[in-house]
Amino acid sequence: MAEALIFDHVRTPRGKGRDDGALREIAAVQLTAQTLGNLAERNKLDTGLLDDVVLGCVQTTGEQGGNIARAAVLEAGYSQSVGGQQVHRFCASGLDAINIAAAQIGSDGADAVVAGGVESMSRIFLGADSGAWTSDPSVAYNTYFAPQGIGADLIATLDNYSREDIDAYALLSQKRAAHAWQSGYFSNSIAPVRDVLGEIILDTDEHMRPDVTAEQLAGLPAAFEALGNKGGFDGVALQKYPEVEAIRHVHTAGSSSGIVDGAAAMLIGNKSFAASAGLKARARIRSFASIGSEPTIMLTAPAAVAEKALRRAGMAVSDIDLFEINEAFASVVMRFTNALQLDMEKVNVNGGAIAMGHPLGATGAMIAGTVLDELERRDLHTALVTLCAGNGLGTATIIERI
Numbered sequence: 449m450a451e452a453l454i455f456d457h458v459r460t461p462r463g464k465g466r467d468d469g470a471l472r473e474i475a476a477v478q479l480t481a482q483t484l485g486n487l488a489e490r491n492k493l494d495t496g497l498l499d500d501v502v503l504g505c506v507q508t509t510g511e512q513g514g515n516i517a518r519a520a521v522l523e524a525g526y527s528q529s530v531g532g533q534q535v536h537r538f539c540a541s542g543l544d545a546i547n548i549a550a551a552q553i554g555s556d557g558a559d560a561v562v563a564g565g566v567e568s569m570s571r572i573f574l575g576a577d578s579g580a581w582t583s584d585p586s587v588a589y590n591t592y593f594a595p596q597g598i599g600a601d602l603i604a605t606l607d608n609y610s611r612e613d614i615d616a617y618a619l620l621s622q623k624r625a626a627h628a629w630q631s632g633y634f635s636n637s638i639a640p641v642r643d644v645l646g647e648i649i650l651d652t653d654e655h656m657r658p659d660v661t662a663e664q665l666a667g668l669p670a671a672f673e674a675l676g677n678k679g680g681f682d683g684v685a686l687q688k689y690p691e692v693e694a695i696r697h698v699h700t701a702g703s704s705s706g707i708v709d710g711a712a713a714m715l716i717g718n719k720s721f722a723a724s725a726g727l728k729a730r731a732r733i734r735s736f737a738s739i740g741s742e743p744t745i746m747l748t749a750p751a752a753v754a755e756k757a758l759r760r761a762g763m764a765v766s767d768i769d770l771f772e773i774n775e776a777f778a779s780v781v782m783r784f785t786n787a788l789q790l791d792m793e794k795v796n797v798n799g800g801a802i803a804m805g806h807p808l809g810a811t812g813a814m815i816a817g818t819v820l821d822e823l824e825r826r827d828l829h830t831a832l833v834t835l836c837a838g839n840g841l842g843t844a845t846i847i848e849r850i
Contacts, residue, residue: 749842
């Protein structure tokens with residue numbers, strides 16, 4: 449099979465997913481088009497060499513529906529011969545887009561694909577595309593549906609993580625992200641977002657709180673306690689987990705992923721494309737995998753899917769230099785790290801979604817690019833990227849520097 453090679457990647461900064469966020473007036477298709485345009489321009493890319501653009505997007509409704517990938521291809525001025533497809537695997541969509549691109553190339557179904565994702569959470573509210581899983585009473589009943597925050601607190605309860613443990617991880621994410629930005633670690637991969645006049649409106653992740661203190665985090669209220677108690681979802685989850693006496697609600701807005709806007713794109717191709725485009729590959733995709741896991745707790749797939757990707761690559765945990773796991777909630781990262789017995793100095797070394805935010809469909813592609821840059825900066829070789837996703841899904845990818 450042909451190797452799927454990574455040539456470059458870019459992402460937008462993340463804007464607050466609120467009415468006062470810097471990217472509120474920029475539609476998702478424009479976020480994507482600007483990112484695609486930046487990727488092509490910096491690589492002097494003849495877009496006619498591309499076969500497809502695969503784009504993760506979670507809230508696939510309204511202006512984010514209707515195959516936003518193809519709309520963005522045309523809006524970016526790419527050759528009309530370039531295809532487009534929209535991918536939805538909840539929070540893993542952006543990474544799954546990369547894996548689909550790798551599969552197309554590995555099977556000789558394509559020579560070059562741009563893969564990535566987008567989400568405008570300030571313009572399309574979370575849950576706008578709610579389907580049978582949450583909205584059909586019979587499906588919700590049969591799957592013991594509870595919102596992700598309940599699952600995060602349930603993990604903390606099962607694993608005995610205290611509020612102090614959760615807050616400590618959240619603080620670490622903020623400090624690492626602040627250090628990475630101050631040190632310029634992201635500067636080569638950021639595509640600033642511009643308004644209709646061409647003026648830059650955002651060039652830095654807007655959600656960060658670099659000056660936050662442990663005391664401030666400790667003062668935040670539990671984010672999911674009312675949902676669990678008054679909303680009745682604790683009772684649902686406890687039916688699934690009768691061994692738990694009560695769920696301890698320890699996550700807050702400060703230890704959960706931020707609601708933000710953003711887009712990302714990665715250029716992937718084979719050796720033939722490299723020769724035609726005059727580009728040098730930076731990395732290869734060694735393996736990838738997706739799984740389903742228990743859907744009530746919803747957030748426990750990363751360790752198992754990482755192990756599956758490692759088996760596919762013929763590798764062990766010890767063969768991986770850096771790990772990047774989406775910080776959906778602090779307890780997700782803590783369980784993953786403990787399950788694989790990882791050194792925290794190898795995990796999310798530049799912070800994550802707790803500090804910088806989680807633009808649902810784009811995050812997987814963003815963190816894959818982030819860890820590639822970090823491998824190069826540290827002169828390391830291998831990285832594993834993984835995300836939990838709605839309904840108990842999980843996706844992982846292993847990349848290797850060339």
